[in-house]
Amino acid sequence: LFSAIEMAPRDPILGITEAFNADKNPAKVNLGVGVYYDDNGKVPLLECVRKAEAQLMEKAAPRTYLPIDGLAAYDKAVQELVFGADSAVVQEKRAVTAQALGGTGALKLGADFLKRFSPNAQVWISDPSWENHRALFESAGFVVNTYPYYDASTRGVNFAGMLQALETMPAGSIVVLHACCHNPTGADLTEDQWTDVIRVVASRGLIPFLDMAYQGFGDGIDADGKVVRRFADAGGPLFVSNSFSKSFSLYGERVGALSIAAVSAEEAARVLSQLKRVIRTNYSNPPIHGGQVVATVLSTPELRQMWEEELAVMRVRIREMRQAMVQKLKEKAPGQNFDFVVRQRGMFSYSGLTKEQVQRLREEFSIYAIDTGRICVAALNSRNIDTVVGAIAKVL
Numbered sequence: 001l002f003s004a005i006e007m008a009p010r011d012p013i014l015g016i017t018e019a020f021n022a023d024k025n026p027a028k029v030n031l032g033v034g035v036y037y038d039d040n041g042k043v044p045l046l047e048c049v050r051k052a053e054a055q056l057m058e059k060a061a062p063r064t065y066l067p068i069d070g071l072a073a074y075d076k077a078v079q080e081l082v083f084g085a086d087s088a089v090v091q092e093k094r095a096v097t098a099q100a101l102g103g104t105g106a107l108k109l110g111a112d113f114l115k116r117f118s119p120n121a122q123v124w125i126s127d128p129s130w131e132n133h134r135a136l137f138e139s140a141g142f143v144v145n146t147y148p149y150y151d152a153s154t155r156g157v158n159f160a161g162m163l164q165a166l167e168t169m170p171a172g173s174i175v176v177l178h179a180c181c182h183n184p185t186g187a188d189l190t191e192d193q194w195t196d197v198i199r200v201v202a203s204r205g206l207i208p209f210l211d212m213a214y215q216g217f218g219d220g221i222d223a224d225g226k227v228v229r230r231f232a233d234a235g236g237p238l239f240v241s242n243s244f245s246k247s248f249s250l251y252g253e254r255v256g257a258l259s260i261a262a263v264s265a266e267e268a269a270r271v272l273s274q275l276k277r278v279i280r281t282n283y284s285n286p287p288i289h290g291g292q293v294v295a296t297v298l299s300t301p302e303l304r305q306m307w308e309e310e311l312a313v314m315r316v317r318i319r320e321m322r323q324a325m326v327q328k329l330k331e332k333a334p335g336q337n338f339d340f341v342v343r344q345r346g347m348f349s350y351s352g353l354t355k356e357q358v359q360r361l362r363e364e365f366s367i368y369a370i371d372t373g374r375i376c377v378a379a380l381n382s383r384n385i386d387t388v389v390g391a392i393a394k395v396l
Ligand code: LMR
Pocket: 013, 014, 032, 033, 034, 035, 130, 132, 183, 213
């Protein structure tokens, strides 16, 4: 059985972490994976999480199975966060939310669900997109295409190209959109551009699948979540995957959710019943701890306030690192213009570094980035930024 199995390539993102972990150089820096580190180079344990965990420890509750679709208090809190507690879709009980194993798990549930009920549809992802989008939808059995997105000449969005592609997709096509903090480019649509996208998606009968893994890392929790609410208000089927890996610094707890907006409460009930079958045949029901932590924080006013403040600290520090990087590059690489780095949103900078330059960073300086030139600005800190900028200036 195994003799003919070929070695699989390393994962383009998590494979970088594997290589980083194996590197013995004490000055190594991992700018690959999308993980936020504080200025001491540590993944933070948020204070709101610590407090919620202390409360949960105090209760010492038994670890029974959760319902198939997860902790009810979590699903409710997440749905209200994603759509807004006062939104029509929540008020009219047209939305279903199921706890999922991180954002990736939510995407996979959505993909498997769609494959069951829309088997002949094709999937469209942005060019470029998060590396795992294509693999994930292909492994669910879909043909995955790309729509134009990034314009390297402007370091922004090729919006005319994107809109034209949307206008010519067959009805029923599944369009994966990044709700905020586009991964990997950091180039987001403007509100007006979203208006056009929402209009075309509705008029062509496309199925929008919004991936929101970085809520709160762009302009704030509400600002970043606005596009989801706008899609929901427009009516029609809508899929939203969201993740608390980054915004709660709960990477290893695998805590996210899939929300689906339907047109009526009765339709939503049928959707949920089928979604539960997808979950049951994948992993039965989700783990309890991360969901309890997030539900506790979101539903306790004092902890929620604390979370919003802690998330703002992360957001602001990333912005400061962007500014520092641009400033330092001006000094170290005077011929180059990196001003675009401060315009990009979220954890990443699509730096424009070539694959060869990224390889040199890795081999000569133990600085790890994604081959596409994506670097995680959230991994820069006041101690490693000079080394990183110095190395970038040398490979340019
Ligand atoms: C990333 O893009 O680096 C993150 O979303 C982590 C991952 O799972 O790829």
